[in-house]
Amino acid sequence: MMIENKSLELPDDVFHLFRDLMYEQSGVVLDERAKYFVENRLMHSVQQLHFDSFRDYYFYLKYDRKKNEELANVIDLLTIHETYFFREDQQLKSFSEEILPELFAKKKDAKSLRIWSAGCSTGEEPYTLSMLILDKEEFKDWTIEIFATDISQRVLQSARRGIYQPTAFRSTDPKYVSKYFTKEENAFRILDTVKRNVVFLHLNLLDTNKIAFINPMDIIFCRNVIIYFDLAAKRKVIDLFHTKLKDNGYLLLGHSESLINISTAFALRHLKHDMVYQKLVRNSGTTG
Ligand SMILES: C[S@@+](CC[C@H](N)C(=O)[O-])C[C@H]1O[C@@H](n2cnc3c(N)ncnc32)[C@H](O)[C@@H]1O
Structure with missing residues (x-):
């Protein structure tokens, strides 16, 4: 079937409807400057589904019986999925050279590690953590569980496939590429x-x-995800992380993110390579 290629405009009031829908569904805030971004990203779907306007498309997303499938597509199109292997190397050094040895000593008997990569996109972040742990002989007989989650089904499919273009390695030491990947064309x-x-x-x-x-985690990575949220959504997510971390568990955010104004329930720890948050255990005095 021929797809009509008529150019459509996104009126301001309909942009606001999409903005509110996106916030309601994901916590992501689209400010006024995002109007053309929304128009460009959704144009193809509007045309492909033969809607006459963005307004009709919005009503479909809101009220149609099959709305959930299309809503997933919209969330995927309007979220930023930028990521790459070994992003933020100072923080990863802290993880590998300071946090992992500390947890190794602390959990020698249990021999298990639970890590959550929240907002994992196409998988580069959780796979980087997995490689860093595999590099450590001492964790060989441990149970390592890295839970990698995202709101977008499309990025998760790509993550499960595990095939990457060279741009994903823009900050990766080639030794990791030869050790943990096979080349395919x-x-x-x-x-x-x-x-x-x-x-x-x-x-x-x-x-x-x-x-x-x-179940409770030893470490939560949530990097470059809540920067797109408003304060209320940030607080909600950080509170949830607090409940999902074990005592003294670590929370690692993106390098431009902090908990200022969001939460006082974590201690900021100055490690050798980077600063990280640690779940404060009230009255224990052990988190400083
Ligand atoms: C910019 S990527 C960050 C990827 C990776 N953490 C990194 O730092 O390289 C942000 C990811 O957060 C996901 N995301 C946005 N809102 C979300 C939500 N409410 N719940 C779960 N994931 C969300 C997006 O789908 C996207 O894949």
């Missing part, structure tokens, strides 16, 4: 040994009911 496939530590799950960070089923 112009792309690189991640080895099963790296994949084995990672479980990908579809999860909206605002979905309190679903998050209630998650």
